[in-house]
Amino acid sequence: MEVNRTYTEQHKILVATDCIVFGFDEGVLKLLVFKRRINPFMGEWSLIGSFVDEEESVTEAARRVLLQFTGLENIFLKELKAYSDVDRDPGARCISIGQYALIRINEYDKEQVERHGAKWFAVDELPEMVLDHNKMISDALDRLKEKARRKPLGFELLPEKFTIPQLQNLYEAIYQRKLDDRNFRKKLLSFGLLIKLDEKDKTSSKKGAFLYRFDHDKYKNLEESGFNFVL
Amino acid sequence: MEVNRTYTEQHKILVATDCIVFGFDEGVLKLLVFKRRINPFMGEWSLIGSFVDEEESVTEAARRVLLQFTGLENIFLKELKAYSDVDRDPGARCISIGQYALIRINEYDKEQVERHGAKWFAVDELPEMVLDHNKMISDALDRLKEKARRKPLGFELLPEKFTIPQLQNLYEAIYQRKLDDRNFRKKLLSFGLLIKLDEKDKTSSKKGAFLYRFDHDKYKNLEESGFNFVL
DNA sequence: CCAAAAGTGTTCGTCCTACACCCATGT
C-alpha cells in the first residue's frame, strides 16, 4: 500500500475474469469459446468470462460463469495470471484475471452450452479471438503442459472411470507426441494410485480395456508426505 | 465477457499490487517490509505495494514502487497470484495482485530504503503483517522453493560475481537443508553455464574461492532448445 | 481367420546419492 494516499483518492478499475475451458473429446484437446455479446467486437469469438461483481471474489466470479455455461459445479479451476495492459481492451480500461478450467466433456450440459452460443474448438483449430484471448489460450496451454507432468491434472479431463489407453491418448494430445505404451502403463501403475475395476470398456476395441478410477484420497495423503507425481 | 451487460453498468474495483521482495544476506533469506502509512492499520508491518493507476499495468505499478523503495530498475519480478476475497481489506473492497521480486542485497540503495521506513527481516523471523500479507509471503516462499529448483532464479539474489559455496549457501537457505558439496558443485558445473573468473573471493576463507558469473545468454539459448535446469 | 487394440518384461545407459580426504593460506 503506497505512502500517503488514502483509499478514496484512488482510481477504481474494471476487473474481469476469463476462463480457458479445456475438454478432451475423441482424442482431441478442445476449448470452449463463445460469441461475444457486448460491444466492441460483438459477435466475435471470445473466451467465456465475466466482470467481477462487488460481492464476489475472482474465483467466485469464474465459478458463476462456468455454472451458467456448462451447468457444472466443482470444476477444476486454477488461476493463470493477470492481464492488465492499459490498452488491452478498447472498450474500457479493464484488467482480466485469466483462469483455466478442466472439465469432463461427457458431463456438461449441452443445452446450456448451446443456449449461450458456445462451441468447442480443437486447440489446433482455434479461430481468431477478441482482445488478448489468443495469448491467454497459449499461456494456458503452456501451463497445462507444465502442470500435467507434475500433478495428476489429467484425470479431471476424463470420466471418473477411464482406461489406460484413454489416459495415454490424453497425455499424447497434451504433449503432442506419441508415448511408449509399456513405459506409460508401467509408470502410472507404479504410483499405486489407480484402482482397477472389474468392468471393461469395449467402445474402442474388440478385446476391451479394463476401467480404472483415480484414488484421489490416497493421492492427497501421499502428496502431503512429499510424494511427487511426475510423468 | 458476460452476456448482455455493457461496460458502463459494471462495478469498478480498487486494484493494488503487493511485492514480496526477497534478498539474501549473510547466509539468510530476507524480506523487505515497511510500516504502513495509511489507515486502517497505519504503523503496522506491510509488504511494499501500491494501488494500480489508470495509466499503468500491474507490472508497471510494481516496478514503480520497487524503484521508489530500493532505487533499482530491472529487478527480477514475477506474478504470484491475485488476492481477491471480498473482505480481505477492511478499508475498502480491494483486489491485490501479489508479485515476488528477487534483488541483489548489495546493490539496493540503503538510504532510500531507510527513508521509506522499510526494513529487512529474516524469513523465519517475520513480524505479524497487515491484511493477508503473511499468507502472500508464505505463498511466495512456496513458489520460490518450487521455481528455484527448475529455473536459475538463484543468481538473481547473488552479486554478478559469486562463488560456488555462496550459491550453495543460498540454496540451502531456500530449501532449509544441507546439501552435499561435491554433488552440488558437480551438478552445477555440468550445465556449462558458469563462467569461471580468474579472481578469488577471500572474504570467507583464507584459501579463497574462485568467482563465477552466470552465462545468461547461453542459458537463454539452451532454454529455447528445450534444456531443463533442474537442481 | 483376420484385423485391431490391449496387455506384458528385459536390457542398457544415465543420473542421483552417499561418502572422506587433501589443498591453500592467514594467523
Add this chain to the structure above:
DNA sequence: ACATGGGTGTAGGACGAACACTTTTGG
C-alpha cells in the same frame, strides 16, 4: 603448525528409454 573453508572422484542403486510379441474377440 594449525585451523578454516575450498576443492576433488568413485562406486552402487534407481530410474527412464528403447524395443517386439502374444492375447482377445467381433465381424
